[in-house]
Amino acid sequence: MKYRLASLLLMVCALTGLKASAAEWKHDIYVNPDGSADYTTVTEALDGIRAYMDYNVTVxxxxxxxxxxxxxxxxxxNVTFxxxxxxxxxxxxxxxANIDNMGTxxxxxxxxxxxxxxxxxxTIENNAPQxxxxxxxxxxxxxxxxxxxxxxxxxxxxxxxxxNSRLYFDSCYIEGTTDFIFGPATAYFRKCDILSKRDSYITAASTPEDVKxxxxxxxxxxxxxxxxxKVYLGRPWRPYAHTVFINCEMGSHIRPAGWHNWNNTDNERTARYGEYGSRGAGASQEGRVSWAMKVSDTEAADCLDIAKVFAVTTGWNPAE
Structure with missing residues (x-):
């Protein structure tokens, strides 16, 4: 009888605990390393967010x-950090990448x-040595x-x-040395401050052929x-890389050629690189590579239409 009563009490406690846990999910979670908030680390705070929730949470x-x-x-x-x-x-x-063959x-x-x-x-930082x-x-x-x-x-x-992943960067600061913005996603950078720390390349897009x-x-x-x-605007990590700079201020560090083919002339037939409305000491188009796109007024307007840019799979306008 004692064992049955103990088991019943355990079941009640377990059920009560589940209900209490469900009631503890919050819309606002606070993190502070001094121990005065809900959590002391960002990683710990993730445990306080319900999986697949249909409401918004702010950390x-x-x-x-x-x-x-x-x-x-x-x-x-639906989480804001x-x-x-x-x-x-x-x-x-x-x-x-060279720590125990970790890779990029x-x-x-x-x-x-x-x-x-x-x-x-x-701020998100990787402060590893170069x-x-x-x-x-x-x-x-x-x-x-x-x-x-x-x-x-x-x-x-x-x-x-x-x-087909869609990313929106607004009023951000980005710094790096080589290929410090790279990958296949569709990404829109609005009013960002981009600092080159070495003579190298800013972007290395790998846009798939069928992604506009x-x-x-x-x-x-x-x-x-x-x-x-001596900095290039970009070089194609994969053949159909797409990168366009519109109405950007370019310092004198930008090389006259603008773009690099990654030592592969075949990339010149497929890479989709261009500028529109560039200004500043590094903006002259006279020395740009012949294989760069000539961006028209219409094409520039299309690129500035955020809803159109992000209409890859379903509609999304992050600026709304």
Whole structure:
């Protein structure tokens, strides 16, 4: 009889616990490394978000340095990660490709597998020494927004993964050395500040042949460290790479040729590279490679139509 009563009590406790747990799901979650909030790390906070929820959750991240390797899993959606201040809310790690043969795609600081997520007012950094590829942000999800964020790194700072994945970067700061924005996704960069830290290449798109838009830079500013004087706008990681700069300010560090074929002349037949309305010391079109696209007024207008750019599978306008 005692054993049966004990079992009954355990069952009641278990059921009560399940109900209590379900009631604890919150719309607002707070993270602070000083222990004064719900969680002390971003990774811990992910446990407080219900899988596949149909409501919005905001993770409020206080100023601080969060040294952690964060994976935002595919079963989360409708989440906003809101930093207190872009300069002072910093998620950082230091993996690079030559640590135990890690390779490029395991070096990330933050990997986003989730869809329908927003990141605002925070820094994502890979501060590994310059000993190989070192990704700060690795994305695989669709309909991701990054607003007023900073991305710090060297080679391969941002990897935009996933065919037909759609990414929107608004008023962000992005820095790197070589191919520091790369991948197959459709990504729109609006009013971003892009800093080259070495004579090299800014982009390395791998846009699939059947995807119309790859990288679009709208009203961005391209700058460089004082010692950097020879930077290409991009080179094709895969043959049909698509990258267009529209109404961008280009510093004198941009090479007259503008684009590079990655030492493969076949890429000149397929790469879809172009500019429209470039201005600044590096904007002259006279020395640009002959195989770059001549972007027309209509084509430029199409590229600036965010809803049209992101109408890859279903409609999405992240600026609304």
């Amino acid at each position: 409020h991240i206080a100023n601080g340095v969060y040294k952690e390797k964060v994976v935002i899993p595919s079963w989360l959606k 809101e930093g207190q201040n872009a300069d002072s809310t910093i998620i950082t790690f230091d993996h690079h 795609f395991r070096t990330y600081t933050v990997k986003v597998e989730a869809c329908d997520a927003t990141f605002r007012n925070l 000993l190989g590829q070192a990704v700060a942000l690795h994305t695989e999800g669709d309909r991701l927004r990054f607003i007023n964020c900073r991305f710090l790194g060297n080679q391969d700072t941002i990897f935009t993964g996933g065919k 838009y790859g990288y679009i830079f709208d009203s961005c500013t391209l700058r460089a460290l004082p010692e950097v004087t």
